[in-house]
Amino acid sequence: MPTTLRDVARLAQVSVKTVSNVVNGRPHVSAEVRGRVEAAVDALGYRPNRFARTLRTGRSGALALVVSEVDLPGLGGLTRALAGAAARRGYRLVIDPVDADRAAGHPPPVDGCLLLTDLPAGPGVDALPLVRLGRVPGDGTADRVGIDHLGAGRDATAHLLATGCRRIAAIDAGPDDAAPPPPVLRGYAEAVRTAGLPRLPGHVQRAAAHRRADGYRAARAVLARPDHPDAFVCASDALAIGAMCAAFDAGLRVPEDLAVIGVGGSEEGHWMRPALSTVAADTGFIARQAVARLLARIARPDAAPVDVVAPHALLSRASTRGADRPGTVRVGC
Structure with a gap:
């Protein structure tokens, strides 16, 4: 019945x-x-x-x-x-x-x-x-x-800082002149400023959209610089996956040479190798x-x-230097 x-x-x-x-x-x-x-x-x-x-x-x-x-x-x-x-x-x-x-x-x-x-x-x-x-x-x-995407950007950056990263770049999507900046970038900037680190020129990139190919192109542009970063905060898992592919093509190891974290908690990120650290909803x-x-x-x-x-929750996986401390760190509210 x-x-x-x-x-x-x-x-x-x-x-x-x-x-x-x-x-x-x-x-x-x-x-x-x-x-x-x-x-x-x-x-x-x-x-x-x-x-x-x-x-x-x-x-x-x-x-x-x-x-x-x-x-x-x-x-x-x-x-x-x-x-x-x-x-x-x-x-x-x-x-x-x-x-x-x-x-x-x-x-x-x-x-x-x-x-x-x-x-x-x-x-x-x-x-x-x-x-x-x-x-x-x-x-x-x-x-x-x-x-809270501002909080997600701040938490992702703080996680990278806790693993020892100091030259952290960020990738988001949207026009370069958009004001105010997207919330993930604002959270990233807050965390970098709180840590007393300088904002390096060219280390913040705006991709055309939240696609893997856009993340790849943005990451390649940053990695081509002589002062290339030791980590990427990406405003979506798609951008982060593109950044990981760019690192591979540049001959860099993730996470040994470059740590990468995304936002989204996608199933695809779980099955990447190394698995993608992410801020999951x-x-x-x-x-x-x-x-x-x-x-x-x-x-x-x-x-x-x-x-x-x-x-939201920060999922620490193998794509960041916190990979030797596995687990889920609860953040947000």
Whole structure:
């Protein structure tokens, strides 16, 4: 017999109406009660009847994940987590790749969008309930769920400093004249300044985008300098993987000659050799919060935007000189 709203309500010790409010993303439910209901939904494997709700509300029952690239490291794990979180609320997730030429296009017929791209949302996406994911900080115009990237840059740099690195370079993506600098670069600069080290000319590079090839080109430019670094902080795992390849082609050993750390916690980084040290996000938390925020936005489009900060952890692996001290160092909040 399928699980019902009443079963969930009984386990969570709330009313059926409260369960319905949580499942449908309606506001005015406390965080404590919402957490109990979500735990009961997961424990019982409850799945709302998507087709009945579509007939009742006139909505599509679908959410779009808008991405700039479908093969970015880490995207597979996040997509699975988002699809699972959406399914638990009775929604299906569709992937909508965009590029610079199509940034203003329209997504498939959906009830709302999760935006995982640095490109402009465009009028087609902006007209829908929207939650931003990842690097773009909250700007007061849309809900955002992601880690504290300034803290991630600071923690990654501090980790390299603790292993003895002193000529640390940084790679992020975006225009050279962007102001203020991206948060990972600001966190890197804070950590270097706190350590009393100089900022070496040419050791901060802006790649065109968060792609492996862009990280490779940026790292090659730094490694061509006579004062080349002994470590790289990269604002994404994709950039870090490109930097590791650049080190290999330059005849350098990782981590003996050059330590490398990324941000993202991708599965691809785990399978690199040497395995990539990284600042990893709590993907499950991001997925649950992103879907919950989007459903709340669908239910109440005029609500004030919310910026949800996800926990992160520094994973010390073989690509940094902390490889002889394996383990996970918890950082962030």
